[in-house]
Amino acid sequence: xxxxxxxxxxxxxxxxxxxxxxxxxxxxxxxxxxxxxxxxxxxxxxxxxxxxxxxxxxxxxxxxxxxxxxxxxxxxxxxxxxxxxxxxxxxxxxxxxxxxxxxxxxxxxxxxxxxxxxxxxxxxxxxxx
Amino acid sequence: xxxxxxxxxxxxxxxxxxxxxxxxxxxxxxxxxxxxxxxxxxxxxxxxxxxxxxxxxxxxxxxxxxxxxxxxxxxxxxxxxxxxxxxxxxxxxxxxxxxxxxxxxxxxxxxxxxxxxxxxxxxxxxxxx
Amino acid sequence: xxxxxxxxxxxxxxxxxxxxxxxxxxxxxxxxxxxxxxxxxxxxxxxxxxxxxxxxxxxxxxxxxxxxxxxxxxxxxxxxxxxxxxxxxxxxxxxxxxxxxxxxxxxxxxxxxxxxxxxxxxxxxxxxx
Amino acid sequence: xxxxxxxxxxxxxxxxxxxxxxxxxxxxxxxxxxxxxxxxxxxxxxxxxxxxxxxxxxxxxxxxxxxxxxxxxxxxxxxxxxxxxxxxxxxxxxxxxxxxxxxxxxxxxxxxxxxxxxxxxxxxxxxxx
DNA sequence: GTGGTCTAGACCACC
DNA sequence: GTGGTCTAGACCACG
Numbered sequence: 001x002x003x004x005x006x007x008x009x010x011x012x013x014x015x016x017x018x019x020x021x022x023x024x025x026x027x028x029x030x031x032x033x034x035x036x037x038x039x040x041x042x043x044x045x046x047x048x049x050x051x052x053x054x055x056x057x058x059x060x061x062x063x064x065x066x067x068x069x070x071x072x073x074x075x076x077x078x079x080x081x082x083x084x085x086x087x088x089x090x091x092x093x094x095x096x097x098x099x100x101x102x103x104x105x106x107x108x109x110x111x112x113x114x115x116x117x118x119x120x121x122x123x124x125x126x127x128x129x
Numbered sequence: 130x131x132x133x134x135x136x137x138x139x140x141x142x143x144x145x146x147x148x149x150x151x152x153x154x155x156x157x158x159x160x161x162x163x164x165x166x167x168x169x170x171x172x173x174x175x176x177x178x179x180x181x182x183x184x185x186x187x188x189x190x191x192x193x194x195x196x197x198x199x200x201x202x203x204x205x206x207x208x209x210x211x212x213x214x215x216x217x218x219x220x221x222x223x224x225x226x227x228x229x230x231x232x233x234x235x236x237x238x239x240x241x242x243x244x245x246x247x248x249x250x251x252x253x254x255x256x257x258x
Numbered sequence: 259x260x261x262x263x264x265x266x267x268x269x270x271x272x273x274x275x276x277x278x279x280x281x282x283x284x285x286x287x288x289x290x291x292x293x294x295x296x297x298x299x300x301x302x303x304x305x306x307x308x309x310x311x312x313x314x315x316x317x318x319x320x321x322x323x324x325x326x327x328x329x330x331x332x333x334x335x336x337x338x339x340x341x342x343x344x345x346x347x348x349x350x351x352x353x354x355x356x357x358x359x360x361x362x363x364x365x366x367x368x369x370x371x372x373x374x375x376x377x378x379x380x381x382x383x384x385x386x387x
Numbered sequence: 388x389x390x391x392x393x394x395x396x397x398x399x400x401x402x403x404x405x406x407x408x409x410x411x412x413x414x415x416x417x418x419x420x421x422x423x424x425x426x427x428x429x430x431x432x433x434x435x436x437x438x439x440x441x442x443x444x445x446x447x448x449x450x451x452x453x454x455x456x457x458x459x460x461x462x463x464x465x466x467x468x469x470x471x472x473x474x475x476x477x478x479x480x481x482x483x484x485x486x487x488x489x490x491x492x493x494x495x496x497x498x499x500x501x502x503x504x505x506x507x508x509x510x511x512x513x514x515x516x
Numbered sequence: 517g518t519g520g521t522c523t524a525g526a527c528c529a530c531c
Numbered sequence: 532g533t534g535g536t537c538t539a540g541a542c543c544a545c546g
Binding site: 004009026028029094095096098099104106107110113120123 | 139140153217226
């Protein structure tokens with residue numbers, strides 16, 4: 001599927017799952033009406049506990065991104081795309097702000113920081129392939 | 130002083146303190162032989178629990194950045210500058226990598242992401258003044 | 259304390275706890291700034307699992323009724339009273355409606371139903387003493 | 388038919404079906420010897436899964452309310468009326484007790500509670516028409 | 517098979 | 532001590 005989990009990320013695992021589901025909806029990888037992977041399936045795939053996935057999915061229901069289809073699983077809610085697009089922007093921006101703020105405060109000069117950003121950006125693009 | 134703490138950052142508070150002390154040494158804001166603020170003073174300043182500061186200072190001693198001066202407190206260790214410079218690069222880079230990797234995976238197109246980065250970079254510079 | 263749990267109630271236990279905390283705030287038994295019983299303490303008192311209490315408390319944080327005081331526990335949030343008063347009315351009313359609707363549909367004649375209601379109401383008042 | 392299902396009720400759907408069949412027998416809407424709707428028919432009517440109806444019917448057989456008629460389906464058992472009348476009283480009373488007990492504990496004053504009960508009772512009667 | 521709930525017990529960060 | 536998170540495994544309701 002489209003999900004990754006990084007235990008060294010600092011963010012709670014369930015929160016990483018929440019973000020990634022939102023991002024997947026935001027970019028159209030999962031559409032309203034589509035079923036998301038079952039709790040057990042995604043847990044197996046990510047090698048984490050089903051309860052952790054369940055917790056993420058429950059949060060996503062509270063946020064109105066997912067809704068239950070009885071006995072079938074969980075599907076992306078009708079109005080979720082717009083909400084997820086907004087959230088994507090906000091979540092990414094907030095994290096970016098914190099990261100860059102710390103980087104700047106660390107005393108790296110602007111050139112070094114720019115260099116690091118460009119390096120990591122191109123690495124990220126390369127890894128993507 | 131030069132320290133900030135952001136409870137919304139995701140990073141543990143004690144870890145933020147550890148990083149900031151290292152960064153302060155890296156950029157020369159505190160020099161080998163300088164005393165760092167006392168546990169109580171820094172705790173008061175950051176409005177956090179003294180135990181949290183104490184834990185950060187303990188970690189910094191373990192890392193060889195600080196050392197005790199009998200009856201005086203904690204000072205920056207002689208060889209700390211080089212170590213902190215290396216760590217600065219590594220710590221910032223690692224965090225940047227995670228942040229950008231998530232941003233990229235979120236499906237934002239490159240232009241938007243670049244735009245966000247530039248925006249936040251300039252905000253960060255502006256806030257600094 | 260002020261909390262009860264009835265495993266035969268049909269409602270999930272964590273949901274019963276959520277409702278009772280809201281009701282306690284609504285009637286002023288716990289006030290903004292007051293700490294609620296700790297997860298472990300309430301779990302012990304109600305003879306349920308701490309995770310179940312934690313889940314209820316987490317829901318209450320999501321609902322803005324509780325907020326964490328780091329290392330101290332959870333306190334009632336400043337604006338919670340008004341919210342809880344509204345919720346109390348809604349939650350009680352919804353449940354009352356369902357109960358009475360079923361009772362009416364069951365075919366009991368109005369007299370019998372009235373009689374049952376009065377009987378149970380007075381029992382409830384008596385148990386209270 | 389005479390059956391309703393409310394997914395927001397809190398009670399399990401199969402239990403709602405069980406109760407309603409009992410209530411229908413209690414008030415004489417279905418009489419001993421009458422066939423109840425087939426599993427498939429009732430499932431279609433209530434827009435629920437046939438397995439859910441089947442489970443309810445199985446429970447009703449265990450309770451002695453329904454019995455199989457070879458090749459025909461399920462009929463109301465001879466002695467069911469008396470049993471269902473008793474159960475109706477008990478089931479309604481138990482639920483009423485829980486609902487009113489919670490309402491009372493919530494701290495609503497007696498007047499408000501009485502007001503809510505009267506309001507919902509008259510609503511229920513009105514909806515019936 | 518699905519999600520929802522509960523229990524039990526672990527480790528962590530923070531006070 | 533506190534809450535937050537995670538794991539492991541159970542049972543239930545529903546399809």
